[in-house]
Structure formats: structure tokens, C-alpha cells
Amino acid sequence: MNILIILLLIPVITLFLTLFTDGRRVKNTVLYGAIAELLGCFELLREFLIARAAGNNSPFLFEVVYPWFKTWNINFHAGVDGISISMLLLTTLVTVAAILVSWKVDEKPREFFMMLTILSLGAIGFFVSMDLIMAFFFLELSVVPKFLLIAHWGSGRKVYSATKLALMLMAGSSLILVGTLLLYHASNGSFDYAVLQSLHLDAETQHLIFPLIFFGFGIFSALFPFHIWVPDGHSSAPTAGSMFLAGISMKLGGYGCIRFAAMMLPEGAHYYSTAIIILSTIAIIYGAFATLMQTDIKYINAYSSVSHCGFVLLGIGMLNQTALTGAVLQMISHGLMTALFFGAIGMIYSRAHTRDVRELGGLLKVMPFIGSIYIIVGLCSLGLPGLSGFVSEMTIFMGAWQSPVTLNRVATVLACASIVVTAVYILQAVAKVMFGPIKDSHFLELKDAAWYERSASWLLMIAIVVMGLLPMWLVEMIGRETGRIVAGS
Amino acid sequence: MQLSDFLCLRFETAVTVLILLQLIIKIFDLVPNNENGLRLNVFFMLLIVLLGFVGDNGSSLFGGMFVTSKLISIEKTILCFATLLILMNSYNWLKHHHHTPEFFILILTALLGMFLMLSSNNILLFYLGLEMATIPVAALANFDLELKRSAEAGMKMILSSAFSSGMLLFGISIYYGITGTLSLSAWQEMLRPGGLEVLALIFILSGFSFKISLVPFHLWTADVYEGSPVAITSFLSVVSKGAVSFALARFLFNGVGMLQEQWIQILFLLSILTITIGNVFAIRQTNIKRFLAFSTVTQAGYILLGLAGDPANANSSVVYFILVYMFSNLAALGVVQAVSFTTGKEDIDDFKGFYNSHPTLAVVLMLALFSLAGIPPTAGFFGKLFLFTSGVQSASLVWLLFAALNLVISLYYYMRLVRIMFSENYEQPLAHIQSPILSRVALLICSIGILFTGIFGELFDYLHLIAK
Numbered sequence: 001m002n003i004l005i006i007l008l009l010i011p012v013i014t015l016f017l018t019l020f021t022d023g024r025r026v027k028n029t030v031l032y033g034a035i036a037e038l039l040g041c042f043e044l045l046r047e048f049l050i051a052r053a054a055g056n057n058s059p060f061l062f063e064v065v066y067p068w069f070k071t072w073n074i075n076f077h078a079g080v081d082g083i084s085i086s087m088l089l090l091t092t093l094v095t096v097a098a099i100l101v102s103w104k105v106d107e108k109p110r111e112f113f114m115m116l117t118i119l120s121l122g123a124i125g126f127f128v129s130m131d132l133i134m135a136f137f138f139l140e141l142s143v144v145p146k147f148l149l150i151a152h153w154g155s156g157r158k159v160y161s162a163t164k165l166a167l168m169l170m171a172g173s174s175l176i177l178v179g180t181l182l183l184y185h186a187s188n189g190s191f192d193y194a195v196l197q198s199l200h201l202d203a204e205t206q207h208l209i210f211p212l213i214f215f216g217f218g219i220f221s222a223l224f225p226f227h228i229w230v231p232d233g234h235s236s237a238p239t240a241g242s243m244f245l246a247g248i249s250m251k252l253g254g255y256g257c258i259r260f261a262a263m264m265l266p267e268g269a270h271y272y273s274t275a276i277i278i279l280s281t282i283a284i285i286y287g288a289f290a291t292l293m294q295t296d297i298k299y300i301n302a303y304s305s306v307s308h309c310g311f312v313l314l315g316i317g318m319l320n321q322t323a324l325t326g327a328v329l330q331m332i333s334h335g336l337m338t339a340l341f342f343g344a345i346g347m348i349y350s351r352a353h354t355r356d357v358r359e360l361g362g363l364l365k366v367m368p369f370i371g372s373i374y375i376i377v378g379l380c381s382l383g384l385p386g387l388s389g390f391v392s393e394m395t396i397f398m399g400a401w402q403s404p405v406t407l408n409r410v411a412t413v414l415a416c417a418s419i420v421v422t423a424v425y426i427l428q429a430v431a432k433v434m435f436g437p438i439k440d441s442h443f444l445e446l447k448d449a450a451w452y453e454r455s456a457s458w459l460l461m462i463a464i465v466v467m468g469l470l471p472m473w474l475v476e477m478i479g480r481e482t483g484r485i486v487a488g489s
Numbered sequence: 490m491q492l493s494d495f496l497c498l499r500f501e502t503a504v505t506v507l508i509l510l511q512l513i514i515k516i517f518d519l520v521p522n523n524e525n526g527l528r529l530n531v532f533f534m535l536l537i538v539l540l541g542f543v544g545d546n547g548s549s550l551f552g553g554m555f556v557t558s559k560l561i562s563i564e565k566t567i568l569c570f571a572t573l574l575i576l577m578n579s580y581n582w583l584k585h586h587h588h589t590p591e592f593f594i595l596i597l598t599a600l601l602g603m604f605l606m607l608s609s610n611n612i613l614l615f616y617l618g619l620e621m622a623t624i625p626v627a628a629l630a631n632f633d634l635e636l637k638r639s640a641e642a643g644m645k646m647i648l649s650s651a652f653s654s655g656m657l658l659f660g661i662s663i664y665y666g667i668t669g670t671l672s673l674s675a676w677q678e679m680l681r682p683g684g685l686e687v688l689a690l691i692f693i694l695s696g697f698s699f700k701i702s703l704v705p706f707h708l709w710t711a712d713v714y715e716g717s718p719v720a721i722t723s724f725l726s727v728v729s730k731g732a733v734s735f736a737l738a739r740f741l742f743n744g745v746g747m748l749q750e751q752w753i754q755i756l757f758l759l760s761i762l763t764i765t766i767g768n769v770f771a772i773r774q775t776n777i778k779r780f781l782a783f784s785t786v787t788q789a790g791y792i793l794l795g796l797a798g799d800p801a802n803a804n805s806s807v808v809y810f811i812l813v814y815m816f817s818n819l820a821a822l823g824v825v826q827a828v829s830f831t832t833g834k835e836d837i838d839d840f841k842g843f844y845n846s847h848p849t850l851a852v853v854l855m856l857a858l859f860s861l862a863g864i865p866p867t868a869g870f871f872g873k874l875f876l877f878t879s880g881v882q883s884a885s886l887v888w889l890l891f892a893a894l895n896l897v898i899s900l901y902y903y904m905r906l907v908r909i910m911f912s913e914n915y916e917q918p919l920a921h922i923q924s925p926i927l928s929r930v931a932l933l934i935c936s937i938g939i940l941f942t943g944i945f946g947e948l949f950d951y952l953h954l955i956a957k
Contacts, residue, residue, distance in 0.1 A: 069871075069946040071805070071953040072878050133874070137865045144864055144904070151908050159908065163901065170900045174893035177874075181881040181889060208886075 002064040003044050004078045004128050007088070010037045011121035015114060023110050030113040031099050034120070038092040041085075048085055049477070059484060060130065060194070068134075073189050077131040082477035083328055087127045087255055090335045093463055094247040095120040098240040100456035101343045104350075105153070105238070112153060115145040116240060123248045127255065132180045132191040135260070139252060140173055146233075146245065153238040161229075161236035165245075168229040172219030176256070179212030183264075196264055203267045210268025214261040214276070220253025223313055224283035227306045234302035239346025242298070246305050247339035251331045254312045258327065262316055263485045269319060274407060276317035281411040283310035288421040292428075296355045297348070300429050301341050304381065307418065308334045314415055315396045318408060323399025324482035325475060329392035332474075333467060337380045337389060340460040344374045347453050348433070351446045357429060362438035367448040371434045373457050378426045380464055383419055388467035393419070395475070496545050497557045500565045501608075503537045504601045508594055515590040523589050527580065530593055531927065534573040541566025553672065554611040559955040561607055564735045564808060568603055571727045571815045572596065577931035578823040579720035581830050581924070592632065595625040596724065603732035607739070612661050612671045615736070619657075619700070622732060623650045626725060630717040642716025649699060649709040657696025663689035673744040680747055687751050694755055697740075700733040701789045704763040711770075714782035719826040722778055726785045727818050731811040734792050738807050742800040753883055756793045761891045763790030768898040777825055777837050780902070781818070784861060787899055788814060791876050794892050798879030804956040806875040809949050813872035816938035817860035823932050824854040831922045837906060842915035847922060851910050853932050860939045862903040863896060871943035 014033030021029045044062070051061055060079035068074045080088070098116060105112050118141060125138030143166055150162035180191065186205045187196055201209075219226040230250075234242045262269040269276075287307025294300045308330070315327025347370045348363065349355050364371035380387035383394075400412040438444065449457065467474065495502060507530075513519065520526040547558035576583070583589050602621025609615040627650065631643030665671060667686065668679045680686055695706060702710040714722045741752055767787035774780040795806045827850060829835050844851040860869030873896075881889065924932075942948060 067946070069875075070950045071802075072875070074946070137870070140870065141865050143900070144859060144907075147904055148907070148911065152911055162908075163904070166904060167897050167901055170897045171894060174890075174896055177877065178886070178889045178893045181877055182886070184878065185881045 002062060002078075003040065003047065004062050004064060004080065007037065007040050007044065008078070008121070008125060008128070010040060011117050011124065015117050015121070018110060018114050018117070021110075026110045026113050027099065027103060027105075030117055031096070033117065034092065034096045034099050037120070037124070038096055041088050041092045044080070045085055045089065048080065048082075049473075052477075052480070059481075063130070072133075072191070074133045074191055075131050076134060077192060078128040078134075079130045080128055082481045083255070083258065084127045086328065086332055086474060086478060087251060088124060090251065090332050091120060091123045091127065091248050093459060094243055094335060094339045097339060097343060097456040097460050098243040098247075100452045100459075101243065101346060102238070102240040103450075103452040105240075107153060112149070115149050116244070118142065118145045119149075119244050119248070123252060126252055130193045132183070132193065132196075132260065135256075136173070136177060136180060139176070139256075142249070143170060143173070146241070146249065149241040149244075150233060150237045154236040154241065155238070156236045157232070158236040161232035165229040165233035168219055168226065172216045172226070172253075175212045175216030175219075176260075179209050179216060182209050182212070193260070193264065201265070201267075203271075206265045206268035207271050210261060210265045210272055213265070214257055214268075214272065217253045217256030217261060218313065221250045221257065221312060222253070222283065222306045222309045224279050224286060224306075224310070227283060227287070230306050231299055231302040234305065234342070235296065235298040239342060239350075242302075242342040242346070243339040246302070246342060247335040250305065250309055251335050254309065254316075254327065254331045257313065257316050258324065258485075262319070262324075266485075269316075273317050273319055276313060277408060277411050280310045280313035280317055281414050283307065284314065284415050284418050285421075288418045288425070291425045292421065294425075295357045297345050297357060297360075297429060297433060298342070298355050300357075300425060301338060301345060304422065304425070305334070305338055307422065308338070308381075311393060311396050311415065314411065315399060318396075318400045318403050319486070320399055320402055321479060321483045321486045322402060323396055324485060325479045326392055326395030326397075326399050328478045328482065329388075329395055329467075329471070329474065333380075333388035333392040333464070336460050336463050336467070337377055340373065340377045340457065340464065341381065343453075343456055343460070344370055344377060347449060348374070352440075352443060357432045359439055360433045361436045362434070363443065364434040365438065366443055366446050369449045369454065369457070373449075373461065375430055375434060376461065377464070378430045380468075382423045382426045386465075386468050388464045388471075391468055391471040391475075493548075494550055496543070497548055497550060497555075499540050499543065499545075500537065500562075500569070501601060501604050503540060504597050504604065507533050507537070508597045508601070511590050511594045511597070523586075524584050526589060527576070527583050531573065531576050534569065534576060538566060538569045538573055541569065549610065553674070554614050555605075555608050556610045557608055560804060560808070560952075563952065563955065564607055564732075565604055567808070567812050567815060568600065568728050568732055571731065571819065572600055572724070574815075574819050574823075574931045574934065575720055575723045575728070577927040578723065578819065578826050579718075580927045582718065582720060582826070584925075586632075588632070588634075592629070595629050599623075599625040599629075599724070600728070603728070606732060606736050610673050610743075612664075612673060612676075612744075615673075615740075616654075616658065616661065619733075619736075620654060622729065623654075623700070626721065626729060629721045629724070630713055632721060633718050636716075638716040639718070642713045645709050645716075646713045653696045653699030653706070656692050656699070660689040660692030660696065663692070673740070676744045677746050680745055682748055682751055686745075686748060690745060690748055690752060691755065693740075694752065694759070697733060697737050698759060701730050701737070701792075702786050703759045703789055703793070704766040704786065707763070707767070707786050710786055711774075711779045711782045714785075715776055715779045719778070719822055719829055722782075723819055723822045723826075726781070726822070727815050730785065730789065731815065734789070734807055734811060738796060738804055741796060742803070746800075753797050756796055757885065757888050760790045760793035761888060763787065763793070764892055764895045768895055768902075772898070772902050775837055776835055777840070777906075778835055780837060780906070781821060781825070784899070784902070785818065787895070788861070790895075791873055791892060794880040794884060794888065795876030796880075797884045797888075798882045801953060801956045802879040802882070805949065805953040806872075806879040808952055808956070810872040810876055813860065813868040813938070813942055816935045816942065817857045817867070817869055820853050820857035820932060820935035820939060821861065823928065823935065824850050824857070827922050827924050827928065828919060832920050834919065837909060839919065840906070840910050841912055842918050843910040845913065846918035850922065850932075853936050854910065855907055856936055856939050858903045858907055862900050864900075866943065867939050868942035869939070871949075875949065
């Protein structure tokens with residue numbers, strides 16, 4: 001049996017099993033499912049690397065096609081390349097960590113863990129899809145779980161945030177739907193990625209369709225000015241929800257922008273690259289400065305996500321191999337880092353019951369493990385060498401500088417400069433929350449991380465360090481695919 | 490007439506026999522027990538649904554006035570199936586009603602009218618079928634005899650349908666004047682684009698618009714849906730709407746096919762108006778039946794989008810959509826029926842905490858709402874998707890964008906209802922609901938339909954094959 005089919009079946013079977021599991025044991029079932037999925041992804045990676053090393057140079061490996069609706073030429077078509085595999089690894093890692101972090105959720109646990117599993121299924125299905133309708137199917141699958149996770153298990157203005165998030169993401173999918181249908185019409189009836197890419201549609205069609213698809217996915221990855229769902233959505237979500245949203249959902253957008261916009265419609269990408277670069281630079285700078293003003297540690301991380309995801313789109317807009325590779329690396333790095341960040345914030349919030357920087361202080365003394373995690377992940381966020389953030393941002397800047405256009409140079413310089421702002425807000429937050437005097441006497445009684453929180457943190461931390469210290473295999477695996485994009489356009 | 494002709498007429502014959510049977514039962518009081526009569530009718534309806542699986546290759550009877558084809562048989566089967574599900578859903582209500590035999594006579598007559606309408610190749614027969622399908626339903630809308638708003642619903646229904654029939658007849662008379670014939674296939678040959686032709690087309694489409702409640706001809710819908718018993722709301726929103734949508738598709742492609750460029754423009758206007766205004770009004774509703782009424786108005790707008798494709802695509806995607814819509818809407822209305830019969834509550838806010846008190850019913854209602862909103866993996870996603878895919882052939886970018894972005898608004902109000910069911914701030918949970926076994930089976934069938942119709946693609950491929 002094809003390994004991709006197995007990877008898609010594991011979450012489905014897990015979902016099925018949760019229906020018949022006792023409410024308190026659902027989390028075990030879901031965790032086993034997620035771990036099996038993670039192991040499956042590692043197996044996929046191993047087989048993929050072996051196949052590539054053996055000289056298998058076809059664009060997609062492990063392809064599998066089943067006809068679904070013959071009339072419309074809709075197929076169940078799955079396949080992976082280096083980019084999708086790295087995204088799958090990210091998804092499964094974050095899923096396991098998110099489930100572990102939610103170990104103590106006792107409000108409707110069955111429904112909660114089912115939502116998490118559906119979210120993960122949606123992301124995995126999306127990353128392996130090679131048929132546009134199939135991709136769209138999996139993309140939309142996660143709308144309702146996201147809404148319910150925030151609206152029911154969230155905090156603060158949860159209904160408002162959940163509604164805003166669901167509606168904006170739905171608007172994004174609507175644009176993607178229209179773009180997809182126009183592509184179908186223009187290509188005389190094909191939804192297949194490989195077919196559409198090899199078709200080389202004429203420039204006028206591409207100019208019409210590209211913005212629909214790109215901006216549709218752009219909403220998912222917080223493209224300015226469609227980022228407004230990010231801060232509210234992330235802050236109101238429960239911890240696992242934030243980890244999913246920032247770690248995986250926003251990456252769906254970035255992946256879609258690369259795969260279904262830039263790779264499939266290269267003419268359109270060239271035509272609109274200036275607009276993309278300008279918007280993403282605004283997002284980077286605006287996100288960084290907006291973060292400076294925040295006092296809620298969750299909002300700090302949410303706004304910094306806007307800024308960091310701007311780097312992804314900047315890399316895509318530059319349209320050269322190095323920058324695109326950097327964009328993919330940044331997606332992985334930001335996914336791991338921000339998931340861990342939200343995880344740590346969730347641990348702090350569940351103990352201190354406040355997220356306000358002004359009320360927190362000296363937490364490193366009472367909870368050394370959580371404190372250290374928070375500090376390390378903060379350093380990763382500001383791009384300390386040796387951690388993943390440095391690798392990805394450096395690659396993007398190197399790629400961006402290769403572009404000789406003045407505007408691109410200016411954008412690169414501005415984006416680089418924003419790193420300074422990042423350092424300011426990260427160090428400020430870390431200093432206020434972790435160091436200094438203990439603001440509240442009841443903080444002294446707080447316990448440090450429990451086993452499930454420790455294992456979740458270790459898992460993501462190891463991934464961040466591995467990516468920071470040994471990036472070359474990843475760069476090579478992704479670079480091979482992004483090279484193909486640039487060569488093909 | 491030969492035996493094979495009866496095979497073509499099998500639905501009509503069977504329903505007529507069933508109607509006569511009701512009369513005999515009523516007059517001689519053969520089945521004094523309401524419940525037994527109900528079971529008997531459910532059984533006979535099931536037999537009629539099974540008739541749909543008897544193959545026929547289609548033919549024409551009565552000098553070409555009456556035609557059948559595989560597609561028409563499938564459409565009739567869907568309508569019968571929907572009626573069967575409605576009977577099962579309304580089991581409790583019918584059991585306690587004093588006029589159950591009359592109910593069957595009226596609802597079966599309406600069904601017979603729809604069959605004639607679908608099979609007609611002559612506009613006169615079509616018109617007779619349409620009236621036969623409407624007037625009994627107006628009587629049915631008034632079937633909660635002691636309720637004042639029910640009487641109001643019946644009155645509104647009969648007045649608005651009389652008005653729409655007038656419009657339709659006026660358009661038909663102009664076409665008769667132009668062509669000198671009432672045969673649809675002759676119209677298809679003779680009608681060419683021109684001022685008078687388009688004028689008459691507008692009148693005829695207005696008549697249709699009343700029946701499937703397209704904006705700006707939708708004003709009766711919410712009042713009638715709210716005032717009628719839930720069984721009739723279901724019948725109106727699924728069976729009537731489905732039948733007229735099928736008939737509209739047939740009329741457009743087989744009667745005025747040469748005017749396609751013109752009618753696509755009209756459909757475009759009607760569609761974006763319907764989708765947008767239906768959505769905006771649905772947001773404001775507090776009564777769940779009115780809410781579902783406006784949501785069905787919106788759904789009709791999407792059907793029009795599907796009609797902008799070539800005949801095979803349009804017919805198959807509309808039939809598929811109606812099938813999916815039947816499952817979703819009947820599931821939603823089935824739950825509403827169960828709640829409303831036991832507790833008498835029909836407000837959206839009464840559904841607070843519904844998930845905690847009645848998890849199974851709440852899950853069915855959620856599935857139905859997701860399907861109506863077009864969220865995967867429910868069948869509603871595929872239903873809408875195929876309407877879009879069919880429509881992309883001649884629909885403009887504006888139309889597609891309007892339709893797609895309106896999905897966002899509809900998601901908003903469906904999700905709101907889901908959240909209310911999921912929420913835990915409620916004063917008093919709904920009383921315990923005991924559904925009869927047949928109603929539960931109906932809801933189960935609907936849920937299975939919602940979950941699995943889209944996963945297996947062969948069904949649609951078959952529809953497309955026979956629509957060619």
C-alpha cells in the first residue's frame with residue numbers, strides 16, 4: 001500500500017476510534033495516532049531520501065491516482081516532493097506537541113481531540129494533494145474545527161475572534177475556488193497540478209488567475225492587509241489551537257502561494273512580484289512595530305507571527321532559488337518556533353492566570369524549565385545563530401540580495417532592519433516576564449512543567465536545534481525543488 | 490396502449506392508485522387506526538420509490554405530449570424519496586392529526602402534478618401539472634387547522650401562486666402567438682432571439698421564480714414556511730423546489746434553448762440578487778423555520794449558477810445538488826420537527842445547549858448545517874462545487890465571485906447556529922425528546938446521505954451519463 005495513503009488513513013482511523021473510546025482515554029488514542037503519523041513521516045522521509053540518492057529525479061515521488069469524479073476529471077491524486085515532506089514533518093511534530101500540551105483539557109475532551117485530529121488531517125491531506133479540488137477539499141476541512149476550537153475552548157473575546165478568523169479564511173478559500181474554476185475553464189477541463197503546470201497558459205490568463213489564488217492563500221498566511229484575523233484569532237485560541245494556527249495553518253497559505261500560485265503560474269508571479277514584495281515588506285515592518293506596543297504575551301507572539309510570515313512571502317516574491325528555499329525554511333522554522341512559543345505561553349498562563357507583561361516577573365526562579373524554554377525560543381525568534389531562525393532568515397536575505405532591482409534591494413534592507421526591532425521586543429518581553437523581582441507572592445507556589453509539557457517542549461526544541469545546527473540536508477532537499485521552479489519559469 | 494406504455498407511466502399510475510386507495514380507506518373506514526394507515530402509506534411510498542429502479546429507456550406517449558427518459562425517472566424517484574422521508578419525519582405529527590387520510594390525498598395529488606410537470610413536452614400539460622402541484626400544497630399549508638398563522642400561510646401561498654401563474658400564462662400566450670403551437674419541442678425549433686421573445690421569457694421566468702422563491706419574488710416564502718406545519722415546510726422547500734428546478738432546467742434547455750444568451754443574463758441578475766438578499770435576511774432571523782426558509786432561498790440562487798453550463802453538465806449538477814440538498818434540508822427540518830413537536834419551541838435561542846441535552850440530534854443538525862454551508866467532507870460541498878464547475882462555462886467572473894464570496898456570509902449564520910448548539914450558557918435544557926423509530930431511521934438515512942454521497946463519485950458520473 002502506498003505510504004501516502006497510509007498517512008492519510010491513520011488520522012481517519014484515529015477519528016473513528018475516538019468515537020468508541022471512553023471520554024477520559026480519548027487523549028491516549030489520539031496521541032498514539034499522532035505518534036504513529038510522526039513515525040510514518042520519518043519513514044516517508046527515509047524512503048524519499050533513499051530514492052533521491054538513487055537518482056530518481058521525477059518531480060513527485062510516491063504518486064498515487066484514483067479517479068474520483070470522472071465527469072469533471074477530478075482525481076484523488078497524491079504525491080510528495082521535498083517541500084511537501086518538510087511540511088509534513090512540521091505538521092506531525094506540531095500535532096504531537098499540541099496534543100501533549102493539551103493533556104489536561106477536561107472540557108468535552110472527546111470533541112476537543114477530535115477537532116485537533118481533523119485539523120491535522122486537513123493539513124496532511126493538503127500537503128500531499130496534487131489535484132486542486134482535493135487540495136481545496138482538505139483546506140476547507142479545517143474551517144469548522146478552527147472556529148469551534150476558538151469559540152468553545154478559547155478565552156477572551158473568543159466568539160468575535162473565532163468568527164473573524166473563520167470568515168476571513170473562508171473568504172480566502174472563496175478566492176481560491178474562483179481561481180481554480182477559472183483555471184479549469186482555461187485549461188479545457190483539468191484540475192491536475194502536474195497537467196496545469198506543464199500547460200504554460202498564456203500570460204493574460206495567468207495575470208487574471210494569479211491574484212485570485214495568491215491573495216486567497218495570502219489571507220491564510222497573514223499577507224498585509226489581510227492579517228487582521230491573526231492577532232485576535234491566535235490570542236483567543238486555546239494553547240493547542242494557537243500552536244496549530246500559527247504552526248500549521250499559516251503554513252498552508254505559504255505552501256499554497258508557492259505551489260499553486262508561484263509554481264503553477266510563473267508568468268503571473270513575475271507580473272505581480274513587485275506588489276508581493278511591497279506588501280510583505282509592510283507586513284514585516286508593521287508587524288514588528290505593532291509588537292512593540294503589546295502588553296499581552298500572546299498578542300506579542302501573534303503580531304510577531306505577522307512579521308515572520310512576511311519573510312515567507314518576501315522570499316516568494318523574490319522568485320529566485322535561494323530566496324524560495326529560504327521561504328520554505330522560514331515556514332518550517334517559524335512553525336516549530338511559534339508552536340513552542342505558544343506552548344510555553346500556555347504553560348505560563350495556565351499557572352499564573354495572566355498574560356499581561358506588567359503583572360508577570362521573575363518567573364525563571366519559580367519555573368526554571370518553562371522559563372528556559374521561553375528564553376531559548378525567544379532567542380530563536382530573533383535569529384540567534386545555532387537555532388533554526390537564523391538559518392532561514394539568513395537564506396532569505398541572501399536570496400533577496402541577489403535580485404539586482406533597486407526596489408528589491410530596499411525591501412531587503414528594510415526587512416533586515418526589522419530584525420533589530422524584533423530583538424527589542426523579544427528581549428523586553430523575556431526580561432520583564434522571566435527576570436526581575438517576583439511581582440505576585442502566589443507565583444512562588446507555582447509548579448514547573450509536568451511530564452507531558454516537558455516532552456512536548458523537548459520534541460520541538462530538538463527539532464529547532466537540529467535545524468539550526470544541521471540545516472544542509474534540509475536545504476539540499478528543498479533547494480532541489482525550488483531550483484526546478486526557477487528553471488521552469 | 491401497450492404494457493410498455495404503462496411502464497413509462499408507472500409512477501403516475503402507482504400514485505393514482507394510492508390516492509384512490511386513500512379514498513376507499515376513508516369512505517369505508519377500513520383502517521380505523523391512524524398509526525396503521527400511516528405505516529401502510531409509508532410502505533406503499535417505499536414501493537413507489539423502488540419503481541425508480543425499474544429500468545426504462547424512455548419514450549413518448551399521447552402524441553408526444555408526455556415524455557420520459559432515464560433522467561426524468563431519476564428525478565421522479567428523488568421526489569418520491571423525499572416525500573417518503575418527510576412522511577417518516579412527520580410520523581408523530583401525523584399520528585395525532587385527525588385528518589391524516591386527507592393529508593395523504595393532498596400530498597400525493599401534488600406529487601402527481603409534479604410528475605406530469607416533469608414529463609410534459611407540451612406547455613399546457615406542464616401548466617396543468619404545475620397548478621396541480623401547487624393548489625393542494627396551499628391547502629396543506631393550512632393543515633394545522635386551529636392555528637391562525639397557518640391559515641395566513643395558506644392564504645398567502647394561494648394568492649402568490651395565483652399571481653405567478655398569471656405571469657406564467659401571459660408569457661406562454663405570447664409564445665403561442667409567435668409559434669402557433671403549445672409543443673415545447675416545436676418552440677425549441679421555432680423560437681429565435683428577438684424583442685417579443687425576450688419579453689415573454691421574462692414573464693415566464695418570473696412565474697418560475699415565484700415557485701422556487703427567487704429574489705425579488707421570494708416575499709411569500711418566509712411567512713409560509715413559518716406558518717405551515719413542519720411537514721409542509723419540508724415538502725415546499727425540498728419537493729416543490731426540486732420539482733420546479735428540474736422543470737426549469739428542462740424548459741430552458743428543451744424549450745427556449747436558442748435564447749440561451751438572453752436567459753443567462755436574466756439568471757445572472759436573479760442569481761446574485763437571490764444569493765445576496767437571501768443571505769442578508771437569513772442573518773437576522775430568530776425563528777429557526779424562517780432561518781431555514783431564507784437559507785433555502787439562497788440555495789436556489791446557486792442552482793441558477795449551475796444552469797449556466799451546457800445541458801448535460803447543468804442537468805446532472807442540478808439533479809445532484811437537489812439530491813444532496815434533500816438529505817441536508819430534510820435532516821435539518823427533521824430535527825426541528827422533533828423539537829417543535831415535543832417542546833413547541835422554534836426559536837434559534839431555544840437550541841442553546843442542544844448538544845449537551847440531545848447529542849445525537851445535535852450532531853445530525855450540525856451535519857445538515859455543514860452540508861448546507863458547503864463544508865467538506867459533507868455532500869453539500871460537492872453539490873455546490875459541481876454547480877460552480879458547471880456554471881464556469883458561461884458565467885462571468887462577477888457572478889462567480891459574488892457566488893463564492895456569499896459562501897462566507899452563509900458560513901457566518903450556519904456557524905452561529907452550530908455555536909449556539911454547542912454553547913453551555915443556557916437556563917433550561919430542552920425537554921427530553923422521544924422520536925419514533927421511523928423518524929430516527931429517516932434521520933439516519935439523511936445523515937448517511939450527507940456523509941457518503943460525495944465520497945463515492947460514481948453516482949455523479951452516472952447522472953452525467955444519463956443526462957447526455
